[in-house]
Amino acid sequence: MKKEKFDYTNATVRLWLLAKQTGDLLKMCTERLFSEYDITTENYDVLVTVKYLGDRVNIVEIASWLRRSPNSISMLVDRMVKAGLVRRIRDKRDRRVVYVSITGKGEHILELANPGCWEVIKAILSPLSYEERRTFLSLFDAINRQALQYLNPGEDIQEMMKKRENLHAELMKRLPPYAWMTASEPEHKGGKKKL
Amino acid sequence: MKKEKFDYTNATVRLWLLAKQTGDLLKMCTERLFSEYDITTENYDVLVTVKYLGDRVNIVEIASWLRRSPNSISMLVDRMVKAGLVRRIRDKRDRRVVYVSITGKGEHILELANPGCWEVIKAILSPLSYEERRTFLSLFDAINRQALQYLNPGEDIQEMMKKRENLHAELMKRLPPYAWMTASEPEHKGGKKKL
DSSP, X not given: OOHHHHHHHHHHHXXXXXXXXXXXXXXXHHHHHHHTTTOOHXXXXXXXXXXXXXXXXXXXXXXXXXXXXXXXXXXXXXXXXXXXSEEEEEOSSOTTOEXXXXXXXXXXXXXXXXXXHHHHXXXXXXXXXXXXXXXXXXXXXXXXXXXXXXXXXXXXXXXXXXXXXXXXHHHHHHSOTHHHHTSOOGGGTTOSSOO | OXXXXXXXXXXXXXXXXXXXXXXXXXXXXXXXXXXXXXOOHHHHHHHHHHHHSOSSBOHHHHHHHTTOOHHHHHHHHHHHHHTTSEEEEXXXXXXXXXXXEEOHHHHHHHHHHHHHHHHHHHHHHTTOOHHHHHHXXXXXXXXXXXXXXXXXXXXXXXXHHHHHHHHHHHHHHHSOTXXXXXXXXXXXXXXXXXX
16 A cells, blocks of 8 residues: 555545534534523524524525524424524415524523624634635535535536525624624734644 | 624634534435435444444543544444444453444444445545645644633643544554545545636
């Protein structure tokens, strides 16, 4: 076995494992914070989606945004309805359509948890400069594109990613202002140390 | 709000979401393949860990390697014992210690699923050159280090990551040879297209 080939396979396997597992590690980081407010990271993600992605989002839209199955989101929303965090609202014009909206309690918890969550995000990403963040993003985009192509053969992936980009822009417009106010200054490139 | 600051926060939020959600997307890609063998991606990950990480791994080691809680791995292993994929073995010298080992059925399924899984990994990572894979890895390493520091204040993170690296080397030694034989040649840099 050639050394080069070994290095290549080694890097490939490590990359796959890290790409697959880093999300779980990041979820653990916020879990501790959210448990103070009696919610899970999953609950928080649904609250953020319902509150900032649009006024009227349904189960399928929440599932698609969070990269989860509609079935698992539906069960999650059921539990969140019981906990008083969100409610299901039937559309007046089309009774078959059901939207999910945030309750006063959900909104209150979101307001309490948001600043801490933003602090965690900043702390975990702090070693990365703005340029490194951009590189990281384009690498993620490349494998996300491939994964979407694999999962949706024959579909217009460009269009799919464009749609998601628009949703992200929508979310950014609605995010509360402390996110901007407390962000590290781009002048410093956000990098505390180099890789 | 300054444009630069917006771009910076925008990139940060997108990066956090992608880092958190890409793993779920990758799991969806292998889920379809594994369902042909009546196993989930979780089952496959445990089979790989039990078979290739070492001869005698316990629940805590499996959980740590897969970045999961020992409790959730314990329940998963219970279900896999019922499905005949793994067995629990009590240590002869210390009856309190329980190891998990793979059964003949588990091994057979692993052999069937491995080549297809490797094809998925190659396909999803195909747009990335060797250099890009290395960059991706070092970016992942940087945020993993931060996350581990956040989750384990006061502990020696360098040592923790070194230990994981050794486990990875162990896994690479035991991986079946088709992984090497079918890997893209490093001569081609593995890149079908540039970012």
